[in-house]
Amino acid sequence: MDDLRWPKEAFIHPEGENKEEVRQLAESIMDKVLDYASSVTEYPPLPKESDFEIPSISGEGVSNRELIHQIQELIDCSMNPNHPRYIGHMDSIPTFVSCLGELVSTFLNNNMLSLEMSPFLSRLEVHVLEVIGQMFGYNEQAGGVMVSGGTLANLEALAVARNQAFSVMENGLTEIKGKPVIFASDVCHASIQKACMLLGLGTSAVISVKTNDHSKLDVHDLELQIERAYDQGKRPFAIVATAGTTVTGNIDPIFDISQLADKYQLWLHVDAAYGGALVFSDLERHRLKGIAQADSITFNPQKWMYIAKTCAMVLFKDRQVLEGDFRISAPYMNEVAFTNLGEINVQGTRHADIVKLWLSLQYIGLNGYQQLIDQGYRFTKIFTEEVRKRSFLVLQAEPETNICCFRGEPAYLPKEKWDDWNRELQQQLLDASHTFVSLPLYRGERWLRAVLLNPFTSRSQIQDIFKQVDIFYDHYLESK
Numbered sequence: 001m002d003d004l005r006w007p008k009e010a011f012i013h014p015e016g017e018n019k020e021e022v023r024q025l026a027e028s029i030m031d032k033v034l035d036y037a038s039s040v041t042e043y044p045p046l047p048k049e050s051d052f053e054i055p056s057i058s059g060e061g062v063s064n065r066e067l068i069h070q071i072q073e074l075i076d077c078s079m080n081p082n083h084p085r086y087i088g089h090m091d092s093i094p095t096f097v098s099c100l101g102e103l104v105s106t107f108l109n110n111n112m113l114s115l116e117m118s119p120f121l122s123r124l125e126v127h128v129l130e131v132i133g134q135m136f137g138y139n140e141q142a143g144g145v146m147v148s149g150g151t152l153a154n155l156e157a158l159a160v161a162r163n164q165a166f167s168v169m170e171n172g173l174t175e176i177k178g179k180p181v182i183f184a185s186d187v188c189h190a191s192i193q194k195a196c197m198l199l200g201l202g203t204s205a206v207i208s209v210k211t212n213d214h215s216k217l218d219v220h221d222l223e224l225q226i227e228r229a230y231d232q233g234k235r236p237f238a239i240v241a242t243a244g245t246t247v248t249g250n251i252d253p254i255f256d257i258s259q260l261a262d263k264y265q266l267w268l269h270v271d272a273a274y275g276g277a278l279v280f281s282d283l284e285r286h287r288l289k290g291i292a293q294a295d296s297i298t299f300n301p302q303k304w305m306y307i308a309k310t311c312a313m314v315l316f317k318d319r320q321v322l323e324g325d326f327r328i329s330a331p332y333m334n335e336v337a338f339t340n341l342g343e344i345n346v347q348g349t350r351h352a353d354i355v356k357l358w359l360s361l362q363y364i365g366l367n368g369y370q371q372l373i374d375q376g377y378r379f380t381k382i383f384t385e386e387v388r389k390r391s392f393l394v395l396q397a398e399p400e401t402n403i404c405c406f407r408g409e410p411a412y413l414p415k416e417k418w419d420d421w422n423r424e425l426q427q428q429l430l431d432a433s434h435t436f437v438s439l440p441l442y443r444g445e446r447w448l449r450a451v452l453l454n455p456f457t458s459r460s461q462i463q464d465i466f467k468q469v470d471i472f473y474d475h476y477l478e479s480k
Contacts, residue, residue, distance in 0.1 A: 007061055028068050036075050037082065045086040045436035047077050084456040085465075088438035090246075090274055092453050094308035097363040101356030102308050112146075112350040113342035114330065122341055125354040128361070132299070133315045135279040137292025143319030145345040146312065146353050150273035150300045151191035153314035156326070156346045157296035158182065158195045158238060160316065161267035163325040165237035173200050178233050181205045183225055184240035185217040185252060187442075189271055192240055215245055215397045217252040219260065226264055238267040243288055244275030247442045247449060248396055249403030251275055255290025262293070270294040273312065275401055277304035280366060281373040287400060295321075301357050304376070304402075304453065305369065311353045372455055376402035379452040382459055386466045392473055396442065402452040407445065408469075412477060419446040421476065428472045435465050 008018050009025045036043070055070065062070070081091035110118035112125065125146055133142040147153050163169040166176055173180070180201055184192050186208045193203040207229060210221040222239070229236050239261050241252040254270060261268035270291055276299035278284045291297065295317050302311040316322045327344045342348045364372075380402045387393045387406045396405040407422050409415075422439065423446060429435040438449045 005060075007064070009064070025064055028064070029071060032068060032071055032075065040080055040082040041084065041434075043076075043080045043083065044430070044434050045080050045083045045088075046430065047079065082454075083434065083436075084454050084458070084461060085433065085435040086454065087450045087452060087457065088436045090303045090451055090453065092303060092306045093455070095306045095360045095364060098306070098308040098311075098356035098360045101359040104359075105352040105355035108352065108355075110352050112345075112352055112354075113348050114340040115336055115338045116340075118352060121352045121354055122338070124358060125341065125352075128354060128358055129313055129315060132279075132313070136276070136288075136294075136297055136299075136315065138315065138317055141319060142315060142317055143322060144313055144315035145341055146350075146357075147314060147345065147347060148310045148350070148353075149302075149312050150189070150271070150298050151194060152346050153273070153298035153300075153312050154189070154191045154240075154269070154271055155195040155198060156314050157269045157298060157316075158192075158240075159199055159346070160296065160322055160326050161238040161269060162199055162201070164321060165267065166235070169325055176235065178235040179205065180235045180237055181207050181229055182238040182240060183207050183209055183222055183229075183236065183266075185209050185211050185242060185245075187211055187215055187245050187247065188240055188242055189246055189273070192271070213397070214400075215248045215250040217241065217257065219253055219256045222257065223260055226260070226266075236264065236266055238269060241268065241270045241294070242275075243270055243272035243278075243291065244401050244403075246274075247403075247440045247447070248405045249274065249399060249401035249451075250397055251287050251400050253290075254288060254294070258290045258293035267296070268294045269296045269298070271298045273298050273300040274303050276300070277369075277373055278401075280305070280369040282370060283374055284377065292317075301360075304373065305357075305360070306372070306455075307353075307357050307360055311357050373402075375455065376452050379457060379459070379462065380404055383450055383452055383462050386462060390466075390469070390473075393469075396447055404450045404452070405440075405442070405447050406450075407447045408473070410473060410476070422446045422448055424476075425469065425472050429465065429468055432471075433464060433468050435468070 009022050012022050080086060082093040110121050112118050112122060115122045129144045130142065133144065147156065162180065166180065182205060184206055193206050196205040197203050207225050209225055210218045212218050226236055239257060241254050241257045243251045243254065258268055272291065276297065278288055297315045299315065300312040301307040302309045322344050323339060329343055330340060380399050383404045384399055387395055387404065392408055392410045393406050394409055408425060409418050410421060413421055426437055426439045426448060429437060439446050440449055
C-alpha cells in the first residue's frame with residue numbers, strides 16, 4: 001500500500017500504526033460536535049440563510065483542516081432540533097449514549113442481514129424486541145425486526161397481513177377476485193397509503209374512516225365502512241389504528257377497534273410509532289388499552305425514547321406468521337437454526353441500530369424513561385393551560401400525548417384571515433424568541449403544533465412563549 005495515495009487517517013491501521021494521527025483527527029471533530037451540542041441555544045432552531053456552497057468532490061482529497069472547516073459549515077447550515085425551544089416536530093434531542101452507540105456500531109460495521117455477519121448483535125436484537133413486545137402485552141410467541149423508520153415498519157406489517165389474507169406470497173395478486181382494502185382513520189400517517197401503493201393495491205385501497213372532534217377514529221363509522229366494502233364486493237383484510245396521530249398526537253380507541261377486527265376476522269395493525277413509548281410509563285400505559293390484541297405494531301424509539309435516528313421496529317404477535325408469510329431464504333448464507341433477520345425483513349443489508357437502543361435502555365433505565373415520558377405530560381398540561389387562558393386561542397383536540405395543537409382565532413379579524421394570522425405568529429415566535437412551532441394544514445385550516453419532547457424545555461420558557469403570543473396579539477393591528 002506504500003505507493004497508494006490517500007490520507008493517512010483514511011482507515012485505521014489494523015495494527016495501530018496510525019493510532020495517534022487518527023486520535024487527533026477524531027478529537028478535532030468531536031470537539032466541533034461537542035462545542036455545538038453543548039451550546040445549541042446559541043444557534044437558532046432553523047438555520048439562517050447561508051452563502052455556503054456545497055463544494056465539488058475533490059480529486060485529490062482535502063486536508064484535515066479543510067475537512068473540519070466543512071464539518072463546521074455543515075453544522076451551521078443544519079436544523080437544530082436539540083434547541084429547547086424547537087418544539088415543532090417529533091424530533092427529539094438524542095441521548096448522548098445513543099450517539100456513542102452509533103459510533104460503536106459504525107466501527108463494528110456488522111451486517112444485520114444474517115447471524116453469520118452479526119453473530120451477537122442479531123441475537124441481541126431478537127432479545128430486546130422480545131422484551132419490548134412483552135411490554136406491549138405480547139407473549140413469548142411474539143417477535144419482530146428493526147427497520148429504518150416507521151414507513152418501512154408499516155409496509156412490512158401490511159405486507160404480512162396481505163400475504164396471510166390472500167396467500168399471495170408466491171403467485172401475487174393477479175388471481176384475486178375483488179379489490180383488497182384496508183381501513184384507517186382520515187388522519188392516519190401518509191405511509192399507510194404509500195404502503196398500499198408499494199404492495200400493488202393502490203392508494204385507493206385505504207378506505208378512510210371518519211374521526212371525531214378529538215381526532216380519534218369513529219368506531220361506528222368503521223363498522224359502516226366495513227359492511228359497505230363487503231356489500232360492494234371488496235375484500236377487506238386489515239384495520240390500521242393509530243396511537244399518536246401526527247398532527248394532534250391523539251390515540252384511536254384500540255380496544256374497541258380490536259373487537260371489530262375480531263368480529264370480521266381482520267388483521268389489526270397499530271401504528272404506535274410515537275405513542276408506543278407510553279408502555280414505559282405506569283401512569284400513561286392505560287391509554288394503549290387493547291394494543292396487546294394487535295397482530296402487529298409499529299414503534300419508533302427514535303421519537304419519544306430519544307434514540308438517534310434511525311431506530312424503528314415492527315412487532316408481530318405471532319412470529320410464526322411473520323416467518324410463514326414473509327420469509328425469503330437467502331441460499332448464500334449458512335443454514336442455522338436461528339432465522340437470519342434479513343430473511344424476515346423488508347431490508348437486507350442493515351445497520352445495527354440495536355446497539356444505540358440497547359445502550360440507552362441500559363444507561364437510562366426503565367425508571368429514567370418513565371420520568372422522561374411523565375415530564376412530557378406535565379409540561380403539556382402547563383402549555384395547554386396557557387392556551388386555555390386566552391380567549392383568542394383554541395385547541396384542536398384534548399392532548400393525549402405530549403402534543404398540543406392550537407391556533408389563534410382573533411375576533412378582530414374575519415375568519416378568512418385567521419390562517420395568515422397564525423402563519424405570522426409562527427414567524428414572530430421564531431424571530432423574537434428562537435421558538436419553532438410547526439404550522440400543519442389540518443382539516444383545511446392552519447394550526448400551530450407544539451411537541452413538548454425536549455427534556456430541557458422549562459416552565460419559564462413556556463411562559464415566555466405565551467408572553468410573545470400576547471405581544472403579537474396586542475400589537476397585530478398596529479403593525480398593519
